[in-house]
Amino acid sequence: MYVAEYLGRLQSAEEQLAEALVAVSKRHSDTSPEVAMTGNLLSSWSRQHAAALAPVVAHYGQRHTSQPEQLRRTLFQEPRSGGLGLLRDLQDTSILAQEVLLDWTILGQAARALRDGELQELCRRLGAETQRQIDWLHTQLVEAAPEILTVPA
Amino acid sequence: MRGILQPPPVEEAEAIAREQFATRDSVADIWGHPTPFYGEGQWPVRVDERVIEAPERWVQSTCLLCSNDCGMDIGVKGDRIVAVRGRAVDRVNRGRLGPKGMYASFANNSPDRLTRPLVRRDGTLQEASWDEAMDLIVRKTKEIRSQYTASAIGFYTSGQLFLEEYYALAMIGKAGLGTPHMDGNTRLCTATAAQALIETFGSDGQPGSYEDFDLCDTIFHVGHNPAEQQTVLWMRILDRRRGPNPPRIVVLDPRNTFTAQEADVHLAPYPGTNVPVLNGLLNLIIESGQIDMPYIQAHTIGFDKLKETVSQWPPERVEAVSGVPADLLRAAASTLGSAQRLMSTVLQGVYQSNQATAAACQVNNLHLIRGMIGKSGAGLLQMNGQPTAQNTRETGDDGAFTGFRNWQNPRHMEELARLWNVDPQVLPTWKAPTHIMQMIEHIRQGLIRMFWVTATNPGVSLPDLPMMREVLKKPDLFLVVQDAWMTETAQYASVVLPAAIWAEKTGTYTNADRTVHVSYKAIDPPGEARSDFDIYLDYARRMDFRDKDGAPLIKFTTPEGAFESFKECTRGRPLDYSGLTYARLTGGSGIPWPVNAQHPNGTVRLYTDGVFNTEPDHCESYGHDLVTGASVKEAEYRALNPAGRAILKAADYVPPPEVPDAEYPLWLTTGRIVYHFHTRTKTGRAPELNAAAPDAFVQISAEDARRHGIQNGDWVEVESRRGRVIAPASVGHIRPGVVFVPFHFGYWDYPGRPRAANEMTIVGWDPVSKQPYFKFGAVRIRKVDGRGLTERLGRAAEQALGEALGARVREER
Numbered sequence: 001m002y003v004a005e006y007l008g009r010l011q012s013a014e015e016q017l018a019e020a021l022v023a024v025s026k027r028h029s030d031t032s033p034e035v036a037m038t039g040n041l042l043s044s045w046s047r048q049h050a051a052a053l054a055p056v057v058a059h060y061g062q063r064h065t066s067q068p069e070q071l072r073r074t075l076f077q078e079p080r081s082g083g084l085g086l087l088r089d090l091q092d093t094s095i096l097a098q099e100v101l102l103d104w105t106i107l108g109q110a111a112r113a114l115r116d117g118e119l120q121e122l123c124r125r126l127g128a129e130t131q132r133q134i135d136w137l138h139t140q141l142v143e144a145a146p147e148i149l150t151v152p153a
Numbered sequence: 154m155r156g157i158l159q160p161p162p163v164e165e166a167e168a169i170a171r172e173q174f175a176t177r178d179s180v181a182d183i184w185g186h187p188t189p190f191y192g193e194g195q196w197p198v199r200v201d202e203r204v205i206e207a208p209e210r211w212v213q214s215t216c217l218l219c220s221n222d223c224g225m226d227i228g229v230k231g232d233r234i235v236a237v238r239g240r241a242v243d244r245v246n247r248g249r250l251g252p253k254g255m256y257a258s259f260a261n262n263s264p265d266r267l268t269r270p271l272v273r274r275d276g277t278l279q280e281a282s283w284d285e286a287m288d289l290i291v292r293k294t295k296e297i298r299s300q301y302t303a304s305a306i307g308f309y310t311s312g313q314l315f316l317e318e319y320y321a322l323a324m325i326g327k328a329g330l331g332t333p334h335m336d337g338n339t340r341l342c343t344a345t346a347a348q349a350l351i352e353t354f355g356s357d358g359q360p361g362s363y364e365d366f367d368l369c370d371t372i373f374h375v376g377h378n379p380a381e382q383q384t385v386l387w388m389r390i391l392d393r394r395r396g397p398n399p400p401r402i403v404v405l406d407p408r409n410t411f412t413a414q415e416a417d418v419h420l421a422p423y424p425g426t427n428v429p430v431l432n433g434l435l436n437l438i439i440e441s442g443q444i445d446m447p448y449i450q451a452h453t454i455g456f457d458k459l460k461e462t463v464s465q466w467p468p469e470r471v472e473a474v475s476g477v478p479a480d481l482l483r484a485a486a487s488t489l490g491s492a493q494r495l496m497s498t499v500l501q502g503v504y505q506s507n508q509a510t511a512a513a514c515q516v517n518n519l520h521l522i523r524g525m526i527g528k529s530g531a532g533l534l535q536m537n538g539q540p541t542a543q544n545t546r547e548t549g550d551d552g553a554f555t556g557f558r559n560w561q562n563p564r565h566m567e568e569l570a571r572l573w574n575v576d577p578q579v580l581p582t583w584k585a586p587t588h589i590m591q592m593i594e595h596i597r598q599g600l601i602r603m604f605w606v607t608a609t610n611p612g613v614s615l616p617d618l619p620m621m622r623e624v625l626k627k628p629d630l631f632l633v634v635q636d637a638w639m640t641e642t643a644q645y646a647s648v649v650l651p652a653a654i655w656a657e658k659t660g661t662y663t664n665a666d667r668t669v670h671v672s673y674k675a676i677d678p679p680g681e682a683r684s685d686f687d688i689y690l691d692y693a694r695r696m697d698f699r700d701k702d703g704a705p706l707i708k709f710t711t712p713e714g715a716f717e718s719f720k721e722c723t724r725g726r727p728l729d730y731s732g733l734t735y736a737r738l739t740g741g742s743g744i745p746w747p748v749n750a751q752h753p754n755g756t757v758r759l760y761t762d763g764v765f766n767t768e769p770d771h772c773e774s775y776g777h778d779l780v781t782g783a784s785v786k787e788a789e790y791r792a793l794n795p796a797g798r799a800i801l802k803a804a805d806y807v808p809p810p811e812v813p814d815a816e817y818p819l820w821l822t823t824g825r826i827v828y829h830f831h832t833r834t835k836t837g838r839a840p841e842l843n844a845a846a847p848d849a850f851v852q853i854s855a856e857d858a859r860r861h862g863i864q865n866g867d868w869v870e871v872e873s874r875r876g877r878v879i880a881p882a883s884v885g886h887i888r889p890g891v892v893f894v895p896f897h898f899g900y901w902d903y904p905g906r907p908r909a910a911n912e913m914t915i916v917g918w919d920p921v922s923k924q925p926y927f928k929f930g931a932v933r934i935r936k937v938d939g940r941g942l943t944e945r946l947g948r949a950a951e952q953a954l955g956e957a958l959g960a961r962v963r964e965e966r
Contacts, residue, residue: 031594031598033916033917033918034917034920037920038920041780041807042781083598083600132780132783133781135778135781136778136781136783138783139782139783142584142784143584146333146584147304147595147600150304151301151302151304151305151600152300152301153598153599153600
């Protein structure tokens with residue numbers, strides 16, 4: 001059974017997403033207070049998600065994987081600034097968030113097969129919040145992209 | 154349909170009323186003699202007037218000094234305003250006027266009006282001809298557009314122009330240039346009103362009516378201080394309070410305002426905690442069963458989620474977060490829950506605070522779960538601040554598209570393109586219209602290079618003024634300021650265009666309960682000043698904007714022609730103006746929209762049938778996540794299947810982004826006082842109002858005053874992480890831990906010391922409505938030595954603020 005594999009993966013992915021959101025918020029706080037404010041809030045959601053997995057981990061165990069961390073490090077190799085930097089940061093954060101969402105979906109499927117109603121509900125509820133994080137990132141990208149890409153600074 | 158276009162009241166009554174109440178000192182007697190009443194349409198006539206000299210003629214107009222838009226006649230002698238008089242026939246005021254209308258309406262006559270265009274040459278603003286000024290603007294527009302695209306051009310307007318002017322500019326910006334950067338200072342005052350109405354009901358448009366105050370049994374003022382903001386509406390409420398069956402009043406406000414002093418229950422939360430308080434009220438009301446379950450089931454979606462969310466907020470938890478005592482919250486819930494006819498109003502205490510849209514939507518929710526909407530005496534007004542704010546929203550000069558159209562709905566955009574006879578691709582529909590704070594950031598980053606400001610004063614009214622001054626004086630910015638006076642902002646301009654104002658031009662505007670009025674030109678503008686309408690049309694002609702058949706884009710030449718064109722953009726939309734004409738608005742009362750074949754006499758209240766504008770092909774927006782601000786996608790919205798039902802949107806509490814700490818231990822909140830409007834451009838030029846409220850002040854509680862050794866009248870310095878203000882202390886009438894500074898006072902008439910509240914406010918905004926936060930922030934205070942203060946600070950301020958006051962040297966562009 002590989003549930004423990006995915007629990008470790010998900011917990012780590014949420015932590016990496018939280019870290020990325022905090023870093024992006026901090027980096028762009030001067031030019032985009034909205035990204036900073038909501039980014040910090042959404043980062044706290046990911047930290048809560050990671051913490052909410054504790055009882056599940058206690059039941060199924062957990063195998064640590066450094067893959068999400070490697071993914072984050074690969075995506076965010078150097079600090080970026082300016083409009084284009086903001087776009088790249090939001091886009092790469094979206095990739096991390098997509099990873100988290102898929103992990104919730106996959107774990108949710110396992111919960112169904114295991115007839116674990118509590119875990120199913122957790123995956124549904126927290127996965128829905130991950131979707132809200134993704135929707136926010138998408139809205140920010142859609143709003144910011146045209147000006148940054150087409151107007152010469 | 155009651156109360157609209159009634160025959161004029163009996164002339165005798167009018168004459169008696171005028172005899173009795175004319176020319177009161179409305180500085181001392183703000184609301185005037187009471188005329189108690191009860192019953193819809195029963196508010197007695199009371200004609201207020203102020204006559205300096207006997208007028209030769211009276212001209213029909215509408216007061217332009219708050220969002221009430223009271224019917225007003227202008228008395229003219231020669232070419233001067235010599236009198237104002239409330240229009241007895243008007244549904245909004247029944248003859249009354251407030252202090253701002255009675256005194257500041259004479260500001261047209263002030264000697265320091267701008268009378269000639271100014272162009273910056275050799276670092277200073279110098280007089281120029283209209284041709285020189287307009288040719289320069291056109292040349293810069295074309296240069297910037299060809300080098301950097303139209304997305305390098307931004308427009309920032311007002312809540313003070315007329316509908317026809319906004320509409321002409323909307324065509325210029327959206328169909329002429331095709332820039333997404335258009336906003337109004339309505340972003341600071343009513344963006345949240347519009348957004349909250351859209352999120353819940355599917356479109357902008359106030360559900361209720363002022364006539365609901367005539368019959369209601371309970372009033373809930375949420376972050377709204379009508380006693381000072383809309384004095385004439387407050388007269389109506391006071392008259393109900395003094396008459397039979399007086400309504401109970403519940404007020405939510407951290408300050409003990411005039412409005413709060415009249416309340417039966419006053420909830421005074423810490424700044425930034427409206428959502429916990431409102432969730433707490435909804436929770437108690439749902440728990441008590443005082444809800445209209447059949448209405449909820451038939452006319453709303455989302456109740457289960459709302460119930461689950463607010464159930465997390467028992468009174469004790471609300472008290473812990475907001476400081477509102479649990480028993481007081483219960484008393485308020487019991488009052489609101491037992492109301493049979495509940496009327497609510499919301500304003501800046503919600504709109505400019507933390508979680509603005511989320512909180513405003515909870516007031517919508519209160520009315521929906523109690524079925525208190527669309528019936529006499531029961532309704533709500535997400536209030537406006539400025540007299541023509543509604544028209545900025547209707548015409549598409551702010552976050553909206555013309556005619557409450559949904560920019561994410563291609564069919565709506567094709568329809569608008571068809572109405573204007575342009576290629577749909579011309580319209581900037583790739584994103585939401587850019588909000589002002591984002592425009593400021595674009596200027597800061599050099600993306601917006603031309604910024605055209607009309608009838609507003611961002612140099613005083615936007616947050617973080619130290620930052621704002623840096624932005625306005627950027628050397629690579631071509632700044633056009635169109636105003637009637639040399640405002641703090643105009644000092645930075647590359648070109649200043651002298652504008653004709655109210656009473657010097659004809660047009661229409663719409664108030665906070667959808668009532669449309671006409672205002673006729675009574676006098677000529679001073680010198681070479683031109684109406685904003687004429688300036689915009691002149692610009693369009695010189696730019697040679699064309700439609701897709703090669704004809705001029707703007708085909709109308711008069712305000713009435715613009716009104717007729719706009720009417721076609723509203724046909725079939727929620728704000729249908731198609732049944733209105735200038736002729737119908739002349740002679741009688743203002744008329745509330747929609748006015749069309751179905752409602753030929755206008756519409757007192759919306760949603761009487763419980764059918765809302767949420768149908769996906771009809772709605773103004775697919776809405777947002779109230780907490781994150783993420784857009785809801787069309788497919789998701791369709792899946793919700795609102796089908797004409799209102800959407801109960803729930804939101805949990807998110808703490809404000811800045812809270813007091815050890816270094817800055819107090820809350821700052823900002824707001825208005827009864828005698829002034831916006832940045833005092835007009836009210837500061839009314840000697841009576843200026844004398845009544847000549848300067849800023851720092852309001853603190855007696856506890857905080859004691860702690861800092863401060864007494865009434867002592868000089869106090871208030872400092873935040875952005876900047877500081879020095880002003881005399883005013884002790885009392887505010888909850889401990891909170892400092893209030895009025896936002897009106899800037900530097901045009903008093904450059905001696907930092908006194909604009911926005912020196913201290915934070916750069917941040919509501920994630921949904923993008924309305925900036927003016928109602929919270931962290932500050933510290935200290936008493937300062939008053940001796941020689943003016944002299945010493947005068948010199949210091951000269952260095953710090955000098956550049957803001959016209960001493961700026963900039964390369965001629």
